[in-house]
Each structure stands twice: as C-alpha cells, then as structure tokens.
Amino acid sequence: MTGYKHAHPASSKEDATALVQTLSGVSCVLITPFYDGFVGVDKTLLSNLAASIANQGIHSLTALGNTAEVHQLDWSEREAVLGSVAAAGETATLIAGVSGPFPSLIREAELATELGYKAIMVHEPTDPFGDAQGLLNYYFALCDASPLPVVLYLRTSLLDVSNLARLIDHPAVVGVKYARSDLESMAALRGVVGSTGCVWINGAAETRVADFLDLSVTGFTSGLANAIPAASLAIHQAAVEGDQERLGHLIDLVRPLEDLRTKNRNRNNVAVIKELLRLNGLPVGQVRPPHMQLDTATALAVRELREAVLAEIP
Template sequence: MFSKFKEIIRGINAINTTPFTENKEIDWELLGQNIDYLLTNGIKAIYPCGNTGEFYSLTIEEAKEVTRFVVERNKGRAKVIAGIGYDYKTASHLAKYYEDIGADGIMIHQPINPFMQENGLIEYYNSIATSTHLPILLYVRQQNITINVLRQVAQLPNVVGIKYAVNDLISFAKTVQEVNEDVVWVCGSAEMWTPFFFIAGAEGFTSGLVNVDTKRSFQLLDALKDKRFTEAMQIWNEIRPFEELRERYMNGNNVSVVKEAMNQLGLSNGVVRAPLSRLSTEEVNELKVTLKDWGILTELTK
C-alpha cells in the first residue's frame, strides 16, 4: 500500500519556508516563488507547514491557507505532505481539511504537550490516523516517543514513514531494528546528519537547504544511494558550515539561516516571526562566505 508514495519519500523531503512581509503577514508572491524554485529544481516531495515553514508561528487558518496555496501552485507535480499538530481534534480537523483540498499526505508534528505517556501517545496517533485516508509520516523529536509507541503506531495501515530527528544514532539504529514494520525511515535532522542516519537505516532525508541550493542535496543523496561514502562525506563537508550555523542556539538559527541565505540570493526577504529573529551582522557575513565558497553568491546576487 502507498508504494509510489513511499518511493518518493525515500529521497529528498523538502520543507519549504513560509515567507512574510515586513509587517509579518504571509507573502504569497514569495511563497509561490519558493514552491516554483523547488519544483523547477526537481523536488518531488514538498512539506508546507513544517518547522522550516514556521508551523507553530502560524494560526490554524493560516496553516490551511498556506497548504491550499501550495497544493494549487504544485498542480500535481510533486507530493504535497502537509504538517499538522496541536491537540488531536485540531490535528484531525487539519488532516480532513488537507485531504479535502487535494494534499497527498500529512506529517504529524511532535506533540507539544509537556506530559506524555505511551498509551496516550498511541491514542493520539490512532485518533488522527483514523480521521483520514491520506498516508502519514510521524515526526519524532524526543525519545519519549518510545520504540513501543512507534512499533504499535507503525501498524496503522496509513502510517508509511517516520521522520526521526533525535540525533542519537545508537537509539535510532535500535529503533529501526525493533520497529519491524514496512515504514520508510527519514532522517529528520537534514544533511548534517544524513550520512550517519543512512548507515543506521534511513532511506530519505528532510532538507531546508534545498530552498537555497538543491544541487548539493541531490549530490549527497545520489552518493549515499550508490554507497559512494567517500564522495558523500566530501559533499557533507561542503554543506557542514551552513548546517552548523543553523544548529546554533539549540537549533534556534534553523529557519533564520535558510531565510537569510534566500535573501542574499534574491529568493526571499529573510523575514521571520517571533519567537525567531534575524541573524546578527556577524552571522550574515559568515553565511555570505559559505555561499560564495559554494559559487552561488556573486556580485550580481548581493
């Protein structure tokens, strides 16, 4: 079931940005340009309302509007897999809405409730999964979503993938081995961690970098698929300064770096919503050096 969908997510899973105007309203023109850029450059899975899309800075109505816009802009060229979250009723409501407007799948964000128990998590995921016919990916960011939870939830017929973003490779490897279900494991920590997750069982990865430069992400994917690990690590080393800048402040820079890089390349304007903020002058200059080293920032794009 969902074999074609699974094949798509065994590649690059692009988390698009949500551009904002200077007064922090959604900039629909820039959002359209962002989606067009991804599609033109060969991306086959696009995730509106992911964390790089600042999902938790959007209202529920904005999340609906963004997803509808992306579905309509996409015109069936890629799989649109939209993020949902909050309480299970809200998440189920969004899942039904996304199905009605023609999204291809949904990604359930890590629950934000500070208190979680295994039985409660299983009930949470089951309630959402039974509200839609769409294929589902779970987004795991904390180990309190245990192996036992994942083992049981992975048995649901429309749970097809697990985006794993806990950077503990031993725990990830154990989880892949023990959750013996037909799900696709996706490295949820982007290119910085992808080579290591692939060795442990991942088959695809999420990327914010592709909003800036798709070439290196595809080069990394191709090298890993072909088991050309020396080449993969050379590409990883090129990407590393960008991803290390994103990881600063306990990943607080994650979105700001992507948006500022897009700004420097003339692809967006760099505006983020609180609680995020724009990069410091020093970080802007540091990022500029990386983009110049990659050969994609020239005098004409400044």
C-alpha cells in the same frame, strides 16, 4: 469537517508504495515568506518558491514543518500556506504538516486532502503533560481519523522501541521522520514495516546523512533545499550511489551553514535559510519570535559560506 472517523486513509496499495519510494528521496521543508517583516503570508512568493524547488528535482515538499515557523502561524495563515503550496502544482509530492489541538489536526488533514496532498506529517504535541501511553493514544486516534497516510515526526525519546513498533504497525503509517539522537532504537525497528510498508526518513538533514546511510536510510528532510536544492540533491545522489568519499566531501561543504542554523538551540534555524533566499533575490521577510534575526557578522558568514557551496555546486 466530516468528523473524526475514517475507515482507512484514502489511497491504494500502489499509491502507498509510490509514496514510500518518494519519501526515500529529499523532502524540502518549506519556509513561510512574510510581507512587511512578518505580518502576513506572501502566498504568491511561496507558490513560486515551491514550484521552483520542485522543478529542480526535489522529490517532495513539506508544508507547515518547523522550518515554516508553523507554531507561530494562526489557522488562517496555515490555510494560506497549504493552499499556496498546492497551487504550485504536483511536480513534487506534497506533504502537509499538522500540529496542535486534535480538532485542528483533523481540520488540516481534511483541507490537505481537498488540496491534493498525498500525506500528513504529524508533529509531536507540545503539551507538557502526558506519558508514553497518552502519546500513543494521541497518535492512534489521529491515524484512525486521518483521511491521508501518516508520516510520524519523532523528536523526543518518550516512546520506547516496543511502543514505536505498535504505532508503526498501524495501516495508516507510511513513514517515520526520525530526528531522535538514539539511532539504536531505529536500528531495532527497521524490520517493522507495517501493513502497507513504512519508510524511515532522516529527520536531522544533510549533516547526518552518512550516519543514517549506515542503516540503509537514504531519504532525508532539508531546510537548505529551500535555497540550494542542488546541494541537497547532490548529497542524496552520493548516498544512493554509495560514494562515501564524495558524500563526506559534500557534507563537509554544507556543514558550516547547518552549524550556524543549529547554534544556540536552533535559534537561527529559519533565519539562515531566509538570508540565503534573500541572497537569491527573494524578499521572504523576517522571522517571528522566538526565532531571531541574524546579526551582521552571522549574515556576512552566511554570504561567504553560500559562495563556497555555489562555487562547487552551481
């Protein structure tokens, strides 16, 4: 590890512009496949899955997002995930999720740089203590130290509009994955683009695409794209083309699957995606607690809903 201070993220203005354009597409937040239930990372399967998704046209791949069960992975497993996704090649832009203690953030960012990732996505810290200023200090320290451009992942409302404006103006910030419920704050900040440009990303996936489109945001992150990338791409295309009728129809088509994922505080968020992948013929293993395995009725519902989607989007 080289220390905590980097003069500036290692990318040219042209690279930053290209990254901003890519983040306006679909970013698949990859799952972590396990051997033997949930014992170890299946690196070969993960690499093959990442390559397949990229080859189907998904614009970027995010390793170590929440869909990867990132908070249940130790350092060696996170390292294995980053390496396996990088081994899939660069058909899609690679983004590395970073989380945890500050030294781990930098360690993961530096490893991601060595492996060819183009940006890091920083999870909000889970420490129960600290106020808005403490969170700002955390983000500014990371932005100063990161060797890669930074995508902020915002889920809580701890930072108000004025604080977010200060943060987005940091030259390392190229994107904001916005998963907060208050779209009013995002609307107030759309004019803040930072010194290298900043793209807003719908962090609430397919079912919120129409809401974000009202604010001219077309890019979104997706767990569904692990298993049915064609559906995610079709929704993105409809959004870009402004085809409201088709967009509404496609969102309604995938909504029942997404509702199963978000039910009971997202308890089945990853399990539904892994069940879809098993139906695709991939032995991706189980999920780690506090995620839950699907009961028989829910697994049957996933099968039926998958067939409905594939009947229209093969």
